[in-house]
Amino acid sequence: MQTKPQVAVVGAGIIGICSAFFLQKSGFKVTLIDKNEPGSMTSSGHACTFADYACVPINSTNLFKDIPSMLMRSDGPLSIDFFYMIKNLDWALKFLRNSSRNNVNKISESLGSILKSASISYDEIFSEVDVSQYIKNEEAIYLYKNELAYLKAKKANEIRKKNGVKIKILSQNDILNMEPNLAPVFHNGQLFVGSRHTTNPSAVSKKIFDSFINNGGMFVRKKIENIIPRETSVSLNYNNNHHVFDKVVLCAGSWSNILTKKFGESFPLGTERGYHVMFDNIDLISRPIGWSHSGFYLVQLQDGLRAAGTVEIAGLEKPANIKRTKMIEAQARKILPQLKEVQSTWLGFRPTLPDSMPIIGESQINKNIIYGFGHQHIGWTLGAVTGKIINTLCCNRKPNINIESFSPTRFN
Ligand SMILES: Cc1cc2nc3c(=O)[nH]c(=O)nc-3n(C[C@H](O)[C@H](O)[C@H](O)COP(=O)(O)OP(=O)(O)OC[C@H]3O[C@@H](n4cnc5c(N)ncnc54)[C@H](O)[C@@H]3O)c2cc1C
Numbered sequence: 001m002q003t004k005p006q007v008a009v010v011g012a013g014i015i016g017i018c019s020a021f022f023l024q025k026s027g028f029k030v031t032l033i034d035k036n037e038p039g040s041m042t043s044s045g046h047a048c049t050f051a052d053y054a055c056v057p058i059n060s061t062n063l064f065k066d067i068p069s070m071l072m073r074s075d076g077p078l079s080i081d082f083f084y085m086i087k088n089l090d091w092a093l094k095f096l097r098n099s100s101r102n103n104v105n106k107i108s109e110s111l112g113s114i115l116k117s118a119s120i121s122y123d124e125i126f127s128e129v130d131v132s133q134y135i136k137n138e139e140a141i142y143l144y145k146n147e148l149a150y151l152k153a154k155k156a157n158e159i160r161k162k163n164g165v166k167i168k169i170l171s172q173n174d175i176l177n178m179e180p181n182l183a184p185v186f187h188n189g190q191l192f193v194g195s196r197h198t199t200n201p202s203a204v205s206k207k208i209f210d211s212f213i214n215n216g217g218m219f220v221r222k223k224i225e226n227i228i229p230r231e232t233s234v235s236l237n238y239n240n241n242h243h244v245f246d247k248v249v250l251c252a253g254s255w256s257n258i259l260t261k262k263f264g265e266s267f268p269l270g271t272e273r274g275y276h277v278m279f280d281n282i283d284l285i286s287r288p289i290g291w292s293h294s295g296f297y298l299v300q301l302q303d304g305l306r307a308a309g310t311v312e313i314a315g316l317e318k319p320a321n322i323k324r325t326k327m328i329e330a331q332a333r334k335i336l337p338q339l340k341e342v343q344s345t346w347l348g349f350r351p352t353l354p355d356s357m358p359i360i361g362e363s364q365i366n367k368n369i370i371y372g373f374g375h376q377h378i379g380w381t382l383g384a385v386t387g388k389i390i391n392t393l394c395c396n397r398k399p400n401i402n403i404e405s406f407s408p409t410r411f412n
Pocket of ligand 1: 010011012013014015016033034035036037038039040041042043044045046047048049050051222223224225251252253254255256259273274275276308309310348349350351373374375376377378379380381382
C-alpha cells in the first residue's frame with residue numbers, strides 16, 4: 001500500500017490552520033507545528049472583519065503627502081520608531097516606493113483578485129465546521145470625521161469599485177439610525193455591502209483546528225529551530241532532533257523570515273504592529289465601525305467590545321507602547337461615550353512585505369518548501385483562500401487564481 005505524503009505546516013495561525021485543513025482533505029498526512037497555542041498570536045487579537053473589500057494597500061498614493069501630518073497628530077493612525085526605521089531604511093523606502101499610482105493600481109488588482117475568492121473558500125470550511133454562532137452578517141462601516149477626510153477617501157473608493165467592491169455612502173443620520181449608541185462626532189460614512197465579521201476569532205480558529213485533529217491531524221507544540229532542505233525531502237529541527245517530511249509549508253507570519261534566512265533565502269518581511277483595547281461592554285454596536293481618523297475598528301465580540309487597529313513601525317522586539325493603547329481608548333470613548341472599563345490590551349504583529357502582497361509559492365531553493373506568509377492587514381480574510389492555494393501547490397496543480405504577483409521570486 002502506498003503511504004500518504006507527509007507534510008509539516010509550520011505556524012498555526014489562521015493561515016497555517018486553514019492550510020492544514022485543506023491539505024488533510026486532499027489526503028496528505030499533516031503535522032501542524034507551533035511554539036504557541038494554535039490561533040493565539042496575530043490571528044487572535046485583530047479587528048475581526050472578513051474584509052473582502054480591503055484591496056487598497058496602506059501604502060496608497062496619499063501616503064507620501066499624509067505621513068508628516070499623521071505623525072504630528074498624537075491621535076493619528078500611524079506611529080514610527082525612528083531609530084528602528086533608520087536601521088531598517090531599506091524596507092521603509094521600498095514600502096514608500098510602492099505608493100505610486102501605477103503600483104497601487106497593480107497591487108489592488110492582485111489583492112482584489114484573491115479577495116474575490118476569500119469568502120467562498122471560507123464557506124467550504126464552514127460547510128463542514130459549524131461556526132455559525134461566531135459569524136455575523138451585519139455589514140462593516142467606515143466613519144469619516146469631516147468632509148475633507150471623506151473627499152480624500154474617494155480615490156481609494158474608486159479603486160475598490162474598479163475591483164468589484166460595492167460601497168454605499170451613508171449620511172450621519174443614516175448611520176445614527178443604524179447605530180444609535182454612536183456619538184455624532186463624524187461627518188458621514190460608508191458601508192461595505194455584503195461584508196461579514198466574527199465575534200470570536202479564537203473560537204473560529206479552534207473549531208477548524210479541532211476538526212483537523214478529529215480527522216487524524218497531528219499537532220506538535222514546539223519551536224522550529226531550523227529548516228534543512230534535502231534532495232527529495234525537508235528536515236525540520238525541533239525538540240533537539242531532525243524530523244523528515246516530504247513537504248514543509250511555512251506559515252509563520254511575521255517570524256517567517258527568521259526561518260527562511262537559515263537556509264539562505266531572505267525576504268524583505270517587516271511588521272506593522274497593531275493594538276487592541278477590550279472594553280467591558282456588550283450590545284453597544286451591531287457591526288464593525290471603522291474610525292478612519294485614527295485607523296481602528298470598533299467591533300462587538302462575545303466577551304466585550306474591541307477597538308483594534310492602528311499601525312506602528314517598530315519591529316518585533318520593542319515592548320508595547322502604552323501611548324498607542326491610551327490613544328485608542330480615548331478616541332473610542334469619543335465615538336462611544338457609554339464605554340465601560342478597559343478589560344485588557346493587546347499588541348499584534350502584521351506580517352508585511354513592502355508591496356503589501358503576501359508571498360504564496362514554492363521556495364526557490366527547494367520546491368518541497370512552500371510559503372504562505374505576509375498577509376498584512378487582511379490575513380484573517382485570506383486564511384481559507386491561501387490554504388486552498390497552498391494545497392493546490394502541494395498537489396502539484398495550478399491554482400485557478402493567478403498568483404504570479406505573490407511569487408517569492410519578485411524581490412530577486
Ligand atoms: C490590530 C490588528 C487588526 C487586524 N484586523 C484584521 C481584520 O479585521 N481582518 C483581517 O483580515 N486581518 C486583520 N489583521 C491581520 C491579521 O490578523 C493577520 O494578517 C493574520 O492574523 C496573520 O496570520 P498568520 O497565520 O500569518 O500569522 P500568526 O497568526 O501570527 O501565526 C503565525 C504563527 O507562527 C508561529 N511561529 C512563528 N515562528 C515559529 C517557530 N520558529 N516555530 C514554531 N512556530 C512559530 C507563531 O507562534 C504563530 O502562532 C489585523 C491585524 C492586527 C494586528
